[in-house]
Amino acid sequence: MSPPSITDLDELGLDQGGHLLLHRAVSRAAPGQVVEVRGRAPQLRVHLAAWCRSEGHEVEMAEGPGPVAGWIRPGPATGARWHGAERSGPELAERAPTRWGLAARGATVEAGGVEFPFPLNDRAAVWTDAAPAIYRQAAAAQWDPATAVDWNAPVELDDDVEAAIVQVMTYLVENENAALAVPARFLGRIHPHFREVVAVLAVQVADEARHVEVFTRRAELGGRPLGLSTVGGQASLLTLLEEPDFAVAHFLLSVLGEGTFLHLLSFLERHAPDPVTARVCHLALADEARHVAFGMAHLAAVLEADPGLRPRLAAAIHQRHDALAQTAGLNREVFDALVVLAAGSWAPAALGDGFRRVQELSVEMDEGRRRRLVKLGYHPEEAAALSSLHTRNFM
Amino acid sequence: METLLMGAVAYDAKVVTIWDGFKQWFSANGLAFDYVLYSNYERQVEALLDGHVHVAWNSPLAWARAHRMAEARGIEVAAVAMRDTDCDLTSVVVVNAASGIEDLAGLAGRRVAVGAVDSPQATLIPLSYLRSEGLEPGQDFDLVHHQVGVGKHGDHIGGERDAARALVAGTVDAACMIDSNHLLFSAEGTLPPGSTRIIAQTPPYDHCNFTAAATAPAALLEHFRSLLLGMSYDDPEVRPLLDLEGLKAWRDGRVTGYAQLEAAVDESGFYDQEGHVAAVDYRP
Numbered sequence: 001m002s003p004p005s006i007t008d009l010d011e012l013g014l015d016q017g018g019h020l021l022l023h024r025a026v027s028r029a030a031p032g033q034v035v036e037v038r039g040r041a042p043q044l045r046v047h048l049a050a051w052c053r054s055e056g057h058e059v060e061m062a063e064g065p066g067p068v069a070g071w072i073r074p075g076p077a078t079g080a081r082w083h084g085a086e087r088s089g090p091e092l093a094e095r096a097p098t099r100w101g102l103a104a105r106g107a108t109v110e111a112g113g114v115e116f117p118f119p120l121n122d123r124a125a126v127w128t129d130a131a132p133a134i135y136r137q138a139a140a141a142q143w144d145p146a147t148a149v150d151w152n153a154p155v156e157l158d159d160d161v162e163a164a165i166v167q168v169m170t171y172l173v174e175n176e177n178a179a180l181a182v183p184a185r186f187l188g189r190i191h192p193h194f195r196e197v198v199a200v201l202a203v204q205v206a207d208e209a210r211h212v213e214v215f216t217r218r219a220e221l222g223g224r225p226l227g228l229s230t231v232g233g234q235a236s237l238l239t240l241l242e243e244p245d246f247a248v249a250h251f252l253l254s255v256l257g258e259g260t261f262l263h264l265l266s267f268l269e270r271h272a273p274d275p276v277t278a279r280v281c282h283l284a285l286a287d288e289a290r291h292v293a294f295g296m297a298h299l300a301a302v303l304e305a306d307p308g309l310r311p312r313l314a315a316a317i318h319q320r321h322d323a324l325a326q327t328a329g330l331n332r333e334v335f336d337a338l339v340v341l342a343a344g345s346w347a348p349a350a351l352g353d354g355f356r357r358v359q360e361l362s363v364e365m366d367e368g369r370r371r372r373l374v375k376l377g378y379h380p381e382e383a384a385a386l387s388s389l390h391t392r393n394f395m
Numbered sequence: 396m397e398t399l400l401m402g403a404v405a406y407d408a409k410v411v412t413i414w415d416g417f418k419q420w421f422s423a424n425g426l427a428f429d430y431v432l433y434s435n436y437e438r439q440v441e442a443l444l445d446g447h448v449h450v451a452w453n454s455p456l457a458w459a460r461a462h463r464m465a466e467a468r469g470i471e472v473a474a475v476a477m478r479d480t481d482c483d484l485t486s487v488v489v490v491n492a493a494s495g496i497e498d499l500a501g502l503a504g505r506r507v508a509v510g511a512v513d514s515p516q517a518t519l520i521p522l523s524y525l526r527s528e529g530l531e532p533g534q535d536f537d538l539v540h541h542q543v544g545v546g547k548h549g550d551h552i553g554g555e556r557d558a559a560r561a562l563v564a565g566t567v568d569a570a571c572m573i574d575s576n577h578l579l580f581s582a583e584g585t586l587p588p589g590s591t592r593i594i595a596q597t598p599p600y601d602h603c604n605f606t607a608a609a610t611a612p613a614a615l616l617e618h619f620r621s622l623l624l625g626m627s628y629d630d631p632e633v634r635p636l637l638d639l640e641g642l643k644a645w646r647d648g649r650v651t652g653y654a655q656l657e658a659a660v661d662e663s664g665f666y667d668q669e670g671h672v673a674a675v676d677y678r679p
């Protein structure tokens with residue numbers, strides 16, 4: 001049997017933080033070892049007995065005056081709270097138990113906690129090794145809409161061209177709203193253990209919020225009301241929002257939709273008739289490239305773990321196409337506005353050029369989609385067929 | 396299947412959480428158990444003696460009444476189990492450190508704050524102790540009650556906290572409270588640390604117990620007792636329940652720690668020998 005360990009509280013009372021010293025002494029005591037408590041705080045003995053009772057320790061009080069207040073015999077509940085506790089890392093778990101809840105990855109988690117509603121908790125379903133680096137890039141590349149765009153740059157366009165810009169911006173905002181809502185829907189369902197994935201999506205949501213802002217501001221710059229929103233366009237976006245499967249939703253949104261948008265934004269930057277339009281499209285394009293890169297990395301990782309997902313993703317494209325077969329897809333107003341924007345004027349020859357450029361754009365978009373599908377392991381022929389089924393609304 | 400029925404007093408909303416949790420845990424461990432909540436201990440004790448419930452989670456004062464009523468009716472009640480934290484409590488008499496009151500004699504002619512009229516720890520036991528030291532409440536000193544949760548036998552901590560606040564405010568010269576509440580009030584700042592002095596401490600006494608009526612089905616009662624005593628703080632399923640109810644382990648019931656309270660009840664005439672409520676100023 002070890003001799004008693006001695007804890008001297010000096011003048012510190014148990015009502016003044018002295019309990020820390022007792023806790024430490026008790027938790028460090030060897031099995032069966034007694035803790036001798038010394039101290040001069042006037043109420044130490046009363047408080048020591050009360051403290052030991054509430055902590056489940058036996059205590060023998062010292063008789064008479066003297067430096068020793070009593071002897072604690074630590075009770076069986078000492079340290080019991082941490083029996084059965086689990087380390088939640090630091091390495092990634094194949095499946096993060098929902099009972100780990102919101103604990104920091106690597107924390108020791110007390111047993112018996114409540115289950116948290118984080119259904120996306122399989123590493124194979126959510127993780128990509130690219131996530132930490134993409135998050136670092138995303139965090140470093142944040143820009144401030146107030147200063148990143150020169151909102152005072154001259155924007156004096158022909159009325160009809162300005163109207164086309166407003167229509168395109170109206171369409172972009174609608175699509176950015178969808179691009180914000182889709183990751184936001186999954187954010188709260190992904191287990192926080194995979195924090196880098198959560199962080200990438202969180203920043204992505206913030207990116208989309210900025211895109212909504214700058215496209216809205218550009219639309220309002222000329223003092224015109226916002227443009228048109230169509231049933232067909234919204235129906236296409238609703239199918240994205242309603243997709244319940246994370247991998248499928250991420251595939252449809254980021255690989256196909258945002259992938260297609262890369263070409264659109266780059267087209268708009270190239271042909272923008274004013275510096276503000278060019279600038280906001282440029283800024284959004286840089287963010288979107290990152291969203292697409294993350295989508296590609298995530299899908300590649302998921303497909304590697306589960307090749308059976310490949311036909312399911314293809315089926316999702318078919319399904320979405322069928323669901324949208326009766327709708328108009330890209331509204332004519334948006335298509336025409338793109339032509340006018342690329343033309344720069346309503347002169348017949350210019351309109352002809354604009355029309356040709358929009359045709360070239362859709363060829364470029366198709367090539368881009370096919371390239372990404374092939375990269376994800378689809379046969380080129382299947383990739384071509386799937387790309388042709390992609391929504392005419394682009395996103 | 397027969398169900399063991401327990402009474403408990405709803406002194407706080409958490410009582411529902413506690414006994415729902417116990418009910419689930421008992422059920423998972425093969426004991427059919429249910430509970431009935433009462434707004435005060437007097438009604439609960441009467442229900443126990445009338446056979447409406449098999450067992451009651453009783454305050455020490457409720458135990459004092461239950462066994463008096465049982466004896467008067469020629470039946471038996473027994474203390475089945477209690478918390479580790481129900482054993483060997485003390486109450487203290489606290490004054491302001493700067494008051495110049497050094498001992499109990501200094502309380503003569505002063506105002507002494509106590510809890511609710513039915514609080515064993517903040518009223519009945521400390522007043523009995525002062526009586527044993529030659530100070531008759533209301534005669535040798537003025538009594539200032541803090542009537543919070545009357546009928547709940549002092550389970551509500553509010554009366555003791557109000558007494559402590561009155562001491563700090565200087566409207567009373569001394570306050571009575573349980574030892575652990577002196578520690579709590581000092582640590583939380585209700586009593587500024589170092590501002591008070593303890594001038595008296597009662598001998599140790601016991602607090603709550605599960606009181607079983609003789610009519611309780613013996614097998615169910617034994618199952619209940621053995622499940623309670625088997626609850627381990629090591630068990631993560633059980634630990635939250637024990638934390639809520641404020642214990643680390645259940646112990647066998649004992650009735651050796653109630654002598655001070657019994658004396659206090661007799662001296663103050665709180666209950667008569669048959670367990671009738673005799674205190675005139677008590678409205679549970």
Ligand SMILES: [Fe+2]
Nearest residue numbers: 176179208211
């Ligand atoms: Fe965007």
Ligand SMILES: [Fe+2]
Nearest residue numbers: 179258288291
């Ligand atoms: Fe995006």
